[in-house]
Amino acid sequence: MTTPARLLRGVAGTSRDRLAGIVLVLVATIMASEAVRTLPIGSMASPGPGYLPLATAAALGGLGLLIAMRGGGPTLAALAWTEARHALLLLGGCAFAAAALNTLGYRLTMFLLVGFFLGIVERKHPLAALAWALGLSLGSFYLFSDLLLVALPRDAWVF
Template identity: 45%
Template sequence: MLTTDRVAGGALALIALVVLWESRKLPLGSLRTPGPAYTPMVLAAILLVFGTLLVVTGGRASAFRSVGWAEWRHAVAIFAACAFAALALERLGYRVTVTVALAFLLGVLERKGIVFTVVFSLALAIGSFLLFDTLLRVPLPRGPFGL
């Protein structure tokens, strides 16, 4: 039966194989003087063993199909908002990016009122900028027009 442990174990074993394949580009060194590829290879081998063991012994874990993914749309939307923030942060500047991302999350995703959304997004974006950039002198990116 396909269980959570088996799915995860399979994925881990796959990752281990990829790492082993990618490590071939680096010098392995010897047992006495390990090279840069030495530790990754050893760890990948260990992970491969653990992953395989999980597949073998994971029959009693809960079934993969019983895992509820009901909130996936929401999770993807939130993730997309964060990805937008990461993309825009150094292009549009901190304040613009955060205002837009917050407005999307509050206004579109959580259906808050327009006045609340706009005021809250602006206040949090500008407030946190003041606290970190102006007061604590942690430089945050500025976009066009110095925003």
Template identity: 30%
Template sequence: MFATYWPSRRNMVFGIVFVSFSALMAFETLRKLPIGTPANMGPGFFPLLLSISLGAISILAVVFGQSSAQEEPLKVAPFRAVALVLGAPIVFSLSIDPLGLFFAVFLSVLFSTQASIRSKIGESILLSAGFSAFCVLVFIYLLNLPLPLWGWLIAG
């Protein structure tokens, strides 16, 4: 009867990701957290309830989801752009303590500008430097946020 039905590839990926995540969470809960009783729930009760429900719902979502026949082509940003955008917070994180706010903003913003195919390096450097100076002015001098202007590497 259901011979022609097969979940779309997107839904297969969804099912695999969600079911394994819920299994992992359930496993972690059972291994580390006391479950308790309904009258006196332990820290593991709610997470266990949630992970079991999540697994069940995810399977249902795949079963009742789009079939492969309806699948639309997937549009994904170029890997380079994804890596540069997602990498920016990491650059910021690595540079904020040693270099301080100005350089952390400068480096991470400059890093992210390269994600666009239309950016030119000269323009990008100008933009990043101007923006960093603006942020220092606003956040440190105007709003007095307790952010380090220069990190330990520079200020010593």
């Protein structure tokens, strides 16, 4: 099948603003349909809980359309995505932290997070990475948990 490939090439060749506008219209459509599906809209004189969500969705859709119709800018492929791989790694790091904080505890999670980026992504000297990651995770834990009494998740192990 060549359709997905052609679609992909089509997306890559679309101008930046046009694509953004189309995405905004799509997002607005989902927002609006969810508002209509789950919430009473009310009326002008008596707006219900779905009134503002629907109104903002309509505004977003309209503006998205305007951007899509008039917009230009470089094509998607022409945008430099050199940092994308790194960005995905970093987002993965955030997601890992969100997922692991409660099971691994704060100190271990942050040690792994900082250690991973320093030791593996940035290829710093293992000892330097270790010291930095250890110092940061333990130091910030002490500051926030012991001094500021923020209930940071503790780990199941003695670490």
